[in-house]
Amino acid sequence: MATSSSEVEEGTKFTPKFGADGLVTAVVTDAQSGDVLMVAHMNDEALAKTIESGEAWYFSRSRQKLWKKGETSGHTQRVVEMRVDCDQDAVWLKVEQKGEGACHTGRRSCFYRAVPLGKAGAATLEFRDADKKFDPAKTYK
């Protein structure tokens, strides 16, 4: 049964709108600093497990499998609050990041490079907050 646009946007029924790939986008921010830590994706099972457990689960598009954040690194995420957007195709997780970082490269956040503005053509990225907090080679051995 189709859900009307106003029900989706103004209602209290959680009806996630999965894309053709069966996924919604998940934006993950640090509950303390407010920084965006990562962008990931969730299928219905990842969403259900996250809601039930309060720990973040995602669906890896590259590996095509469900994964619990931190299952290898130990860097799990406790969800402090989960929100859904107007058309219910994206969720926002405010998390308490356990361990040193959220990014597999060893950084706190996956967003450790800035794109300079005002210049047309090929941009040269600038590293920001890019200190490695852990050694990926040791963590993912």
Add this chain to the structure above:
Amino acid sequence: MATSSSEVEEGTKFTPKFGADGLVTAVVTDAQSGDVLMVAHMNDEALAKTIESGEAWYFSRSRQKLWKKGETSGHTQRVVEMRVDCDQDAVWLKVEQKGEGACHTGRRSCFYRAVPLGKAGAATLEFRDADKKFDPAKTYK
């Protein structure tokens, strides 16, 4: 020419990884409050226009067209900083939101409902920060 994983993750060359649909994900936060305002998508043209102008441009998946944020509502976004994530398939825009709100429903943010945690099964959403800051019927007449 293929770009290696380490170049993409550790290099300074901006090589956005567009999906099969030609888009990257854009997470937009309020530069002052840090709140996530919206999640949108950008094609190469939206990305180029945003970088060159410092104003946010997106690509609408539903309308399949390029749009400048605020072109109808006047609620434009000045980009304070743009960052790209490790695998370069998502960007984070910290913006100065002009006007009353970013969401077409009249709210400041598109994320005005919380998904309660700890309960299995169908969730009932809870409104949060959901005051309407403008009247969509008047703004989008």
